Amino acid sequence: xxxxxxxxxxxxxxxxxxxxxxxxxxxxxxxxxxxxxxxxxxxxxxxxxxxxxxxxxxxxxxxxxxxxxxxxxxxxxxxxxxxxxxxxxxxxxxxxxxxxxxxxxxxxxxxxxxxxxxxxxxxxxxxxxxxxxxxxxxxxxxxxxxxxxxxxxxxxxxxxxxxxxxxxxxxxxxxxxxxxxxxxxxxxxxxxxxxxxxxxxxxxxxxxxxxxxxxxxxxxxxxxxxxxxxxxxxxxxxxxxxxxxxxxxxxxxxxxxxxxxxxxxxxxxxxxxxxxxxxxxxxxxxxxxxxxxxxxxxxxxxxxxxxxxxxxxxxxxxxxxxxxxxxxxxxxxxxxxxxxxx
Ligand code: ZN
Ligand code: ZN
Numbered sequence: 001x002x003x004x005x006x007x008x009x010x011x012x013x014x015x016x017x018x019x020x021x022x023x024x025x026x027x028x029x030x031x032x033x034x035x036x037x038x039x040x041x042x043x044x045x046x047x048x049x050x051x052x053x054x055x056x057x058x059x060x061x062x063x064x065x066x067x068x069x070x071x072x073x074x075x076x077x078x079x080x081x082x083x084x085x086x087x088x089x090x091x092x093x094x095x096x097x098x099x100x101x102x103x104x105x106x107x108x109x110x111x112x113x114x115x116x117x118x119x120x121x122x123x124x125x126x127x128x129x130x131x132x133x134x135x136x137x138x139x140x141x142x143x144x145x146x147x148x149x150x151x152x153x154x155x156x157x158x159x160x161x162x163x164x165x166x167x168x169x170x171x172x173x174x175x176x177x178x179x180x181x182x183x184x185x186x187x188x189x190x191x192x193x194x195x196x197x198x199x200x201x202x203x204x205x206x207x208x209x210x211x212x213x214x215x216x217x218x219x220x221x222x223x224x225x226x227x228x229x230x231x232x233x234x235x236x237x238x239x240x241x242x243x244x245x246x247x248x249x250x251x252x253x254x255x256x257x258x259x260x261x262x263x264x265x266x267x268x269x270x271x272x273x274x275x276x277x278x279x280x281x282x283x284x285x286x287x288x289x290x291x292x293x294x295x296x297x298x299x300x301x302x303x304x305x306x307x308x309x310x311x312x313x314x315x316x317x318x319x320x321x322x323x324x325x326x327x328x329x330x331x332x333x334x335x336x337x338x339x340x341x342x
Pocket of ligand 2: 115182215216219
């Protein structure tokens with residue numbers, strides 16, 4: 001695949017295709033191929049946040065009172081999230097260069113920046129609650145923990161294949177892997193922190209996690225739109241084999257996420273693993289819907305009503321901060337963005 005030229009005076013400003021199209025390289029938001037991308041751009045900007053604005057002093061005290069299993073899970077979840085966001089920064093950068101559409105390149109640039117903010121937030125949380133030595137140890141977990149490593153390799157392989165050999169088929173597979181990473185692989189982690197929050201524990205961390213979740217949901221929306229447009233632009237990719245690949249990949253991802261939940265949440269108070277298994281399938285259905293595909297698990301429901309206050313709607317539809325009643329300007333989303341319950 002060819003990278004987008006810096007500029008091309010003989011090409012139109014409005015791109016002709018998502019990859020390998022004609023595009024002058026100039027960004028004119030009034031003349032873009034997918035006009036809803038302008039709205040997404042504004043939502044991403046309105047959602048801006050930085051970790052340093054979240055007070056952590058209460059969390060620092062409460063962390064010491066968590067039981068050892070909760071502390072261990074806390075650290076492993078942060079260790080996982082740090083790897084996911086590190087991979088994302090690299091992957092979004094790779095994708096960006098090949099998007100032959102200035103508006104999509106612009107949004108990829110902002111998403112990449114948000115992944116860096118997410119990464120810093122993990123360091124910020126850890127620096128508030130554990131020693132520097134322990135912080136550094138947590139950032140090593142992913143290299144040695146076999147369950148963590150296998151699920152990360154699952155994504156890494158698709159991303160690396162696209163980096164090594166960028167072509168429409170490897171791009172297709174990498175976008176599917178992205179939907180899993182941003183749209184499924186964060187969710188056990190999110191739920192663990194929200195479970196602590198419903199006991200009024202580690203509210204600073206949960207607030208930060210809720211901002212990350214809000215961002216990831218927008219990123220999933222973006223890549224879902226990229227996926228759908230890719231199938232329109234490149235109908236040769238829209239084959240029964242490729243669609244089956246999506247379902248197989250997502251089913252395998254659901255298996256990894258369930259194993260991760262069984263590994264980490266097995267005796268965490270307030271967590272019911274049976275509910276969790278169904279919740280993960282429910283989340284997977286939502287990602288398929290963003291990709292324009294039918295649910296893989298039509299029977300799956302959100303059986304964890306306690307998590308609904310942490311949905312995007314609950315966070316986006318209020319100007320009052322969920323956790324601290326601090327006024328913030330949330331970006332508004334609406335139904336046509338494809339967002340719904342967490
Ligand atoms: Zn992220
Ligand atoms: Zn993301």
